Every structure is written in structure tokens, then in C-alpha cells.
Amino acid sequence: MNWSEQVPVRAGFWAVLLLGAFAWAPALYPGYWQGWEGFAPVYQSVSPTSLATVATTPDLWRGVGGGAYLIAQPLLRIGLDPVLAIRITFILAFVLGGTGVYAWLANRLGDRGAGLAGLAYMLSPIFLGTVYVRGSVSDAMILALAPLALAGLASYRDRRSLVGAAVAVLSVLWMWRIQAGLAAAVTVVLLLYALLVERDRLVALIMLASGAAGLVGVLPLWDISSSSPVAFSEHFAALHLLLDPGAGLLTNAWGAQHPYQPGFVALLTSVLAVWVMATRWGEVAAPLRRLIGFSLGAGLVAGFLSLSASEALWRLSGAERLFTYPWQTMVTVAPLLVAPLAALPLLLTEIERPAYWSAMVALIVLAGLGATTPAYTQVQIAVRPVAIFGDNQLLVLGATLHEQEDPPAATLEVAWQPLRPLPFDYNIFFQAIVEDEQGARVAAQLDAQPLGEERPATRWRPGEVLTNSYRLDLSGAPPGRRLIYYFGFYDWRDGARLPLVGGDDKLVLYGR
Numbered sequence: 029m030n031w032s033e034q035v036p037v038r039a040g041f042w043a044v045l046l047l048g049a050f051a052w053a054p055a056l057y058p059g060y061w062q063g064w065e066g067f068a069p070v071y072q073s074v075s076p077t078s079l080a081t082v083a084t085t086p087d088l089w090r091g092v093g094g095g096a097y098l099i100a101q102p103l104l105r106i107g108l109d110p111v112l113a114i115r116i117t118f119i120l121a122f123v124l125g126g127t128g129v130y131a132w133l134a135n136r137l138g139d140r141g142a143g144l145a146g147l148a149y150m151l152s153p154i155f156l157g158t159v160y161v162r163g164s165v166s167d168a169m170i171l172a173l174a175p176l177a178l179a180g181l182a183s184y185r186d187r188r189s190l191v192g193a194a195v196a197v198l199s200v201l202w203m204w205r206i207q208a209g210l211a212a213a214v215t216v217v218l219l220l221y222a223l224l225v226e227r228d229r230l231v232a233l234i235m236l237a238s239g240a241a242g243l244v245g246v247l248p249l250w251d252i253s254s255s256s257p258v259a260f261s262e263h264f265a266a267l268h269l270l271l272d273p274g275a276g277l278l279t280n281a282w283g284a285q286h287p288y289q290p291g292f293v294a295l296l297t298s299v300l301a302v303w304v305m306a307t308r309w310g311e312v313a314a315p316l317r318r319l320i321g322f323s324l325g326a327g328l329v330a331g332f333l334s335l336s337a338s339e340a341l342w343r344l345s346g347a348e349r350l351f352t353y354p355w356q357t358m359v360t361v362a363p364l365l366v367a368p369l370a371a372l373p374l375l376l377t378e379i380e381r382p383a384y385w386s387a388m389v390a391l392i393v394l395a396g397l398g399a400t401t402p403a404y405t406q407v408q409i410a411v412r413p414v415a416i417f418g419d420n421q422l423l424v425l426g427a428t429l430h431e432q433e434d435p436p437a438a439t440l441e442v443a444w445q446p447l448r449p450l451p452f453d454y455n456i457f458f459q460a461i462v463e464d465e466q467g468a469r470v471a472a473q474l475d476a477q478p479l480g481e482e483r484p485a486t487r488w489r490p491g492e493v494l495t496n497s498y499r500l501d502l503s504g505a506p507p508g509r510r511l512i513y514y515f516g517f518y519d520w521r522d523g524a525r526l527p528l529v530g531g532d533d534k535l536v537l538y539g540r
Contacts, residue, residue, distance in 0.1 A: 040134070040143015043389055044126045044150070050393050051150040052122040054160060054400050055115045061402035062491040063163020066423055066445040067409055070110045073097040073117075073165075074411045078249060083413070083420045083447060083529075085254040088208055088246060089350050095205030096166040110411060118159050121172040126150040128175030129363055132182050133370045136315070140380055144388055145370035148293050149175070151396025154362045157287020160402040163491060166207040167359055173199040173206075174214050175363045181218070184234065185226045197238045204242030208249075209350030213360040215239035217326060221364075225318045257420065258448060260348045264336040265355045271295065288334060288355035290327065292395045294365045298324055301368035304375040312375070320371055323364040330357040405493040407443050416529040417517055422446055425493065429513060429537045436502035438472075438539065440515060443495045446488045453477070453484035454517040454526065458498045460539075461512040462505055468512075471505035474498055478517070485517075511539040 060067070068083035069092075076094040079086040099120055103113040130146035137145075149155060158167045177199040183192025200218070203211035219239065222232040269286050301320055305312050332338055334355035342348045351357070372388075373379045379388060407425055415424040426443040440458055459473040477484060479496055488494065498515075505511060516534040517526040525533035 038139050039385075040139040040141070040146070041127075041130055043143040044130050044146035045123075047147055047389065047393055048122060048126045048150045050396060050400065051126075051156065052119040054402060055118050055122075057404060059404035059406045060111050060115070061160055061163065061404050062445075062489075062493055063159075063161060063402070064447070064490040065163040065165075066447055066491045066493075067111075067413070067425060068423065068447065069096075069163065069165045070114050070409070071411070071413055073100040073104065073114055074110050076101070079252060083416055083423055085257070085420065086252050087254040088249045088252050089212075090207070090209055090256065090352050091252075091254075092166040092207060093205045093246075095202055096169050096207070098202070098205075099169075111409070114165065117165060118168055121159070121165075121168040122150050122155070124172035125155065125175055125363075128172070128179050129366060129370075131179035132175055132363070133367065135186060136182065136319070137370045137374055140385055141370040141373040144372070144385075144392065145366040147389065148297075148366045148369050148392045148396075149363060151392055151399075152294065152362065152366070153289040153291040153396075153399050154287065154358055154365075156396060156399040157289075158359065160400065161287040167210065167356070169206050170203055170210050170214060170359060171362055173203050174218075174360075177203075177214075177218055178221070178363055181222060181226060181231050181235065185228050185231050193234055196234055197241075200235070200238035201242050201245065204245055208242075208246050210356065210359060211242060212239075212350055213357070215242065217360055217364075220326075221322060225315075225322045227318075256348075256352060258352060260342070260351070260354065261336075261339055263353045263355070264339065265331075265334040267335060270331055270334065286355075288353075288358045290331075290358070290365050293369065293392055294327075297369040297372060298327070298365075301371055301375060304372075308375070316371055316374065320368050323361075323367040326361040326364045330361040333357045403492070407493050407495070415535045417526045418529075420529060421448060421450060422517065422526070424535060427515065427535060427537060429539070431502075431511075431539050436505065436507075438500045438502055438511070438513065439497055440500075440513065440537070441495070441497045442515065443493060445493050446485075446490055448490050450485045450488060452519060453486050455520045456498065456515065456517055457525075457534075458500060459514040460500050460502060460505060461514060462509055463512070464506065464509065471511065472500045472502050474500055475520075513537040513539065 071082040072080045076097045078094055080092040084091065099117045100113040103116055104110060126146040126149055129149045130142045133145055134142035155171050158164050158171060177196045180192040180196030180199060183189040200215060203214060219232060219235045222228065222235045265288050270289060305320065334357050342354065378384055409425050413423050413425065414427050423445040425445055428441045430439045438460060455475055456478045457473065457475050460471045461468055462471040479494060514534040514536060518524060527533045
């Protein structure tokens with residue numbers, strides 16, 4: 029009895045569909061994970077615009093377009109909670125990405141190899157890090173659609189399928205409406221793939237036309253630009269982390285994880301594929317050599333561009349205008365990184381045996397589990413943030429004021445979320461303001477470190493939800509008058525307050 033008779037047909041497809049749950053199951057856990065972008069995608073989904081404006085400055089190339097929330101819109105219209113709608117969006121991104129990789133490679137490399145690749149893609153550190161470390165809807169949707177575009181191009185090349193061509197075109201156009209900078213880079217990669225791997229003029233023409241149409245579609249937004257929210261040159265990847273073979277995602281000094289590693293499975297299988305091809309060069313079909321060669325080459329170029337050695341190239345070309353972080357180049361080639369894995373059952377036929385293939389599946393799952401344990405928060409949020417402080421640095425998720433009469437006091441419970449590392453240990457101020465014949469004056473106030481000396485602001489991790497309560501003694505306030513309360517953050521060295529996005533420099537709350 030041979031392997032195809034022992035194992036059900038399309039075992040690889042079912043491995044992607046069923047075992048891929050290890051990638052998206054954490055999105056179903058209670059609460060919401062504390063990614064770098066925090067609750068900003070949830071807020072933005074409620075009122076999507078051409079370019080995101082909540083907790084971010086609109087920008088054509090780096091900014092998030094309304095297409096990122098296209099899946100969430102019908103879910104919100106039927107009454108689903110916005111947090112749940114975003115979680116479902118991430119789940120569908122995983123499913124689309126994994127099945128897209130399978131559809132791209134199955135006809136060329138077989139069900140078993142395509143199944144390994146689709147599963148490895150869903151459980152790759154790049155995909156898992158994009159979702160559970162960064163919490164980036166836009167990048168997750170790019171990771172979902174790029175394999176669909178590849179599958180559409182392959183289908184058109186093999187069978188002249190108009191459906192395949194339509195899938196490729198729609199995927200590219202959708203990417204341009206999600207994040208134009210990443211879409212431009214992915215379009216270049218796909219065009220090179222069409223020219224160098226598929227070697228088909230019509231396939232290349234489809235990609236060229238799709239990219240041009242996508243660019244034309246964002247021309248009305250051409251003048252919308254802003255400076256980078258982070259210092260681009262400070263976020264190059266480290267080579268020893270890029271090549272780290274660990275299963276999980278490493279953390280830096282202030283606790284942020286690195287979501288750009290190819291991962292153990294991609295590195296191991298790439299080395300193995302190169303070794304087998306070198307020893308059996310004449311036995312390997314030319315299309316397979318082109319696919320593996322292009323995939324490895326694209327991975328090496330993307331890896332180089334994520335390192336500080338490429339800084340001059342970024343600066344001279346002006347391509348840094350397209351990305352927030354240099355290591356986002358790894359997102360643009362992520363589907364290609366698993367292509368050598370899909371080829372292994374053809375290069376090493378022993379892998380098609382049940383025991384070896386099952387062991388490969390288990391290895392892929394185990395290698396990905398280390399990156400599927402994000403930190404969750406159970407905080408409940410409204411459909412809009414209470415306030416945004418600084419240059420989109422701090423989201424105030426909730427602020428509840430409690431007043432009591434005996435003894436007279438006011439307590440403010442605050443939940444907030446930093447969206448990037450803060451440069452200074454800001455203090456908070458909490459003031460009770462009374463207005464009388466003498467005008468507005470401070471009746472009571474509190475100035476303190478937000479979380480005490482043990483957790484200064486420079487140690488807050490992007491995306492983590494922080495809570496505290498602050499109490500004011502109102503015994504010195506005139507009785508019977510309604511009080512107004514001010515809350516905010518300030519630099520204790522010179523008293524300068526962090527401004528609120530949209531004006532003012534404080535959150536204003538009103539007493540009874």
C-alpha cells in the first residue's frame with residue numbers, strides 16, 4: 029500500500045485548515061492582547077476613513093487605509109462588538125494566508141508539500157508577531173492577500189484561469205487600499221516573481237496593470253503625508269536576532285518582542301533545500317530551481333534591507349518613505365520564505381512517508397507555539413478613546429470619577445495604554461477646580477509618578493494596559509459648589525504638559 033492510499037486525499041489541505049487553529053485560536057481567548065498598536069485598530073474600525081486618523085497621523089504610504097477594516101464592517105453592521113470584529117479579522121487573515129499558500133503551491137509541488145508550507149506560514153514568527161506582538165491589522169491583511177495574489181498568478185499561468193487572474197488583481201487592489209507603502213513593495217516582488225519564476229508575459233502584464241491601477245486608486249490621497257512616527261534608523265534588525273533559530277520571539281531591553289524573524293522552520297528547510305539541490309542539481313526541474321532560487325534570493329535581499337548595513341541604500345533611494353520599520357521588508361517576502369519547505373517532499377521523497385510527514389507537521393506546530401502566548405487585558409472600552417495624549421503616544425481607555433461627601437474626596441480611576449516607548453518619566457496631575465467670584469482656581473491637586481517610582485513611564489511597554497486610581501482630599505474646597513477636574517501628564521522639569529490630540533493639554537471631567 030502506497031502513501032496516497034494510506035493517508036486521505038488532500039491531507040496537506042486539512043492540516044492547514046485544522047492545525048492552523050494553533051495560530052488563530054489565541055484570538056478567541058477572552059479579552060484582547062496587548063499589541064504595539066493597542067486598541068487603536070478597534071477604535072478605527074468603528075468609523076473607518078480613507079486613511080486612519082485614530083491614534084495615528086494620516087499618511088498615504090505608512091498610514092492605514094480603510095481597506096484594512098473591510099472585513100470588520102459587515103460584522104459591525106450586524107451588531108458585533110468592535111473588539112470581536114477585529115479578532116475575527118485577524119482569524120480570517122490567518123486562514124486566508126495559509127490557504128492562499130496552499131493554493132499557490134499545491135498544483136506545482138503537491139498536496140503534502142503545500143500543506144506543510146501553508147501551516148508553516150500561519151505559524152511563522154513573522155505572521156504571529158504581526159498579530160500578537162504588533163496587533164497590526166494592516167500588515168496582517170497584507171500577509172493574508174499576498175499568497176492569494178501568488179495563487180491567482182499561478183492559476184492563470186497553468187490553466188489560463190480567468191478566476192485566477194481576477195483573484196490576483198483584486199488582491200493587489202485591496203492591498204493598495206490597506207497600506208500603500210507595503211503594497212508598492214509587494215507589487216514589485218510579485219512582478220519580479222512573474223518575470224523570473226513564471227516567465228509568462230501575460231502574468232507579468234496582469235501584475236503590472238494591477239499595480240498601476242492600485243497606484244491610480246490612491247492618487248486622490250497623494251498630498252496626505254506626515255513624518256515617521258518612529259526614528260526609522262533606530263529600528264534596524266540585528267543579524268543575530270534575524271537568524272535566531274528559537275521557536276519564540278525574543279525581547280529587547282524594554283520588553284518589546286521582535287516580530288521579524290524568519291524562524292526555525294524556514295531557516296532549517298531553506299538550508300536543507302539548498303544542500304539537496306546542490307547535490308542533485310541535474311535531477312531538479314528548472315521551474316523548481318527557479319522557484320527556490322527566487323524565494324531564497326528575495327529572502328536574502330529582504331533580510332539585508334532590514335539590517336543597519338543597508339541604511340545608506342534606504343536614505344539614497346528614499347524608500348524609507350514607504351515603511352515605518354525597515355524590517356517590514358520581511359512582511360513583503362513572507363510567503364516566499366516557506367516555498368523551500370513545500371519543495372522538500374519532491375527533493376527528499378522520504379518525507380512523503382506517513383511517519384516523516386507527520387513529524388514535520390508536529391515540528392512546525394511546536395516551533396510556532398512559543399509565539400502564541402500574548403499578554404491579554406480584560407479592560408472594557410467604549411467605541412471611542414477618552415483622550416489621546418502627546419504625538420499619539422498615550423491612549424486613555426477609560427476615566428471614571430467618583431465623588432464622596434464624608435469625608436469630602438474625589439477618586440479618579442484611569443486606564444491608559446502607551447503606543448510607543450516614551451522618552452521621559454512624566455508625572456500626572458489631578459486637579460479640582462472651583463469657579464467663584466474670584467474666578468477659576470485650584471481647590472485641591474495631586475502631582476505624582478503615574479505608577480510610583482517602581483514603574484516610571486520609560487519602562488512602559490507599547491500596548492500594555494496600565495491602570496491606577498488617584499484620590500484628592502477636598503476638605504479645603506468650598507462646600508456646595510460643583511467642581512471641575514483636570515487630569516494629564518507633564519514634564520516635571522519645566523512643567524510642560526503633554527498636549528491632547530485635537531487641542532488642549534488636559535482631560536476635563538465634571539463633578540456632580
